[in-house]
Amino acid sequence: MTSILTNTNAMAALSTLRSISSSMEDTQNRISSGLRVGSASDNAAYWSIATTMRSDNAALSAVQDALGLGAAKVDTAYAGMDSAIEVVKEIKNKLVAATEDGVDKDKIQEEITQLQDQLGSIAEAASFSGENWLQTGLTTATSSETKSVVGSFVRDASGNVSVKKVDYTLDSSTVLFDTSGNGNGILDKTTSIEDASFTLNINTGGVVSPVTVAAYTIDQVIADTGSVFTGDSATGGAKSYVKVSDDVWVEAVDQSTVPTQEVAFNDTTNGIMWAVDTTAAPAAATAASVSGLTIDSNTTATQLGKLISMVDDALGSMTSAAASLGSISSRIDLQEEFVSKLTDSIDKGVGRLVDADMNEESTRLKALQTQQQLAIQALSIANSDSQSVLSLFR
Structure with a gap:
């Protein structure tokens, strides 16, 4: 039946054209944004996962910055400790030289004094961002202070998040000078040099x-x-x-x-x-410290021997502290590398979930454009059917 009021063919062609236009709009959005899942309406599960992982990736980026700051602190402390070790070695050499008969101990003391002043300068200068890990206040020989640098950002299986840190303890075995004046640092602690x-x-x-x-x-x-x-x-x-x-x-x-x-x-x-x-x-x-020891012509061989032993013990403690700083620095370097790889892996994982395949989308767009042209042609034909009715009345 032919009707001038209801054109069924035109209605079907128009519906098809609308569907094709909607599909083209979706495809064009994917092409312009590069995302297959751009909103929760596209795929709620994938969108939720991608949003969470992007948030975690942003946190990992902050961790990378914090690791860089922590590495700078550790490297500064290590550089100071390493320089101080070389100075203390030189003090030890001077004391050994003082054991030789006929040596002017007063002249040697002048050199030792300069080296002791250098130790103080090193400890004061080894500061980064207001933190100095070579000197701090220790009220007692067992006092300690913990310094931390950010190590990682972790999300466990239950979805709980936490920030892991790397700790370094400042105590009498790692601090060069006790700024409280109690003499509990490696270089300012006193040792008896004569059993009287x-x-x-x-x-x-x-x-x-x-x-x-x-x-x-x-x-x-x-x-x-x-x-x-x-x-x-x-x-x-x-x-x-x-x-x-x-x-x-x-x-x-x-x-x-x-x-x-x-x-x-x-x-x-x-x-x-x-x-x-x-x-x-x-x-x-009689007691002395590495930073405060003095010798003169009256210093006995026994006292020199105990001074050398005291300086050697200090070197042992400083070497151990430097090793700890070195291991932390190495750990931070490894963590920085891991965080960088982890960030890339998360980016890839999110991309697999939500990124659009541009090859596929371009092919789909070409097909939809062809379908759209055919749908327009079909609609034009359907609309022309009503025109043919006029010929019946001529």
Whole structure:
């Protein structure tokens, strides 16, 4: 049936044209945006995943920046520690040179003073972004402070997110100087360089009790007495001495003055029984630090030996701290590389979900353009059907 009111063919052709136009609009949007899933209406699941992962990728970008900042802090601390190690090595060399007979120790001390000043300058200068990992305030020998750098951004299987950090502890084994003035840093902690006392268990009147008295080396005894040695006793000077341990001598008195002291030292040559002089109190022990040690012409070989040992111990602590900083720096470098690869992987994964295949879209566009032309032609033919009715009335 032919009707001038209802053109079924035209309606079908128009519907087809609308569908093709809608498809063309979608294809053109994909081509212009490059996205197959550009909004939640396109594919809610893929859009949600892509949005979340893009957010995580942005966080990883911030982690990369933080890693760069952390690496700069660690590298600055390492550079300072490495320079300080070289200076302390030089101080050790100067002390070894001072053990040679006839060396002007005062001149060597002038050089050591300059090196000590350099250590202070290094520690103060090793600061980045207001943080200095070579010096801090330590109220006690066990005090510590933790410094952290961002390591990674993590989303677990439950969807919980967290930022992981790399920690470095500032304590008496890693800090060069204690800015609180308590002397708990590697270079400003004090060490006794002369054992000036010795503790003996002395039996006096049947009661045994520990007594700490002044102690001397055999070199000191010789220098003081002049000196006549009889076995384990020495006389001839203002004081008398007895040997109580390996190269440890203490002041002695005739036992007749302290008959109740049962520990006695027999001088058979001179017919004297010696007892320990318990009234000979030790002098305050001499202490020094790497940053504050001094030597002069009166510094003994024993004291130099202990100073060298003290500096060597400090070198050991500094080397260990430098190794820790080096390992953190290496870890940060590895993490930076990993974060870069992870970012690329996430970008690729998101792309697979939502990116448009431009080859496919261009082919589809060409097909739709052809379909559109055919649909327009079909609509034109359908519309011309009603014109043919006029010929029936001519």
